[in-house]
Amino acid sequence: MGVLFDYFRAPSEAEVRGHMNENDAASPVPGVFDGIELKTIDPCVILGQLVAFATDQEWRPGLVDERLIWPEGGEQDMAHEGPWVTVLDDRARDELAGIPADQVPGLADRWATVEEFGGYADNEFLREVIADFTALATRAREHGESLHCWMSL
Secondary structure (H helix, E strand, C coil): CCCEEEEEEECCHHHHHHHHHHCCCCCCCCCCCCEEECCCCCCCCHHHHHHHHHCCCCCCCCCCCEEEEECCCHHHCCCCCCCEEEEECHHHHHHHHCCCHHHHHHHHHHHCCCHHHCCCCCHHHHHHHHHHHHHHHHHHHHCCCEEEEEEEC
């Protein structure tokens, strides 16, 4: 099995760190923070391609920028084998929140063709994923929160 990814919104990095420290690094989704369990959609490449399609631009590394927030100092600990939590830049949050509902079917059809899905993407499922991301990003923006990604091997 590959890397697992859950996305959530949270009021502060301190609250995210507190949860991770007090709960054996367990994912805060579901139950602790409002989020979605996606398991196979990484923030930089696969989610980045959705953002690229939604904003009519070429995908490039860093299109969805993320920064490690847990474990603290984890970028220097090469022996740490996860989990990790990153915070996504608010620009990506806002672009996801701005996806109009009438564009979701076409975006899902395009997104399903990305190489990382290996030809096995389910367009209906991706429509739901886009709608879930849009709703989560909208709630995060409305509450002045950032989107976070919990990931584990």
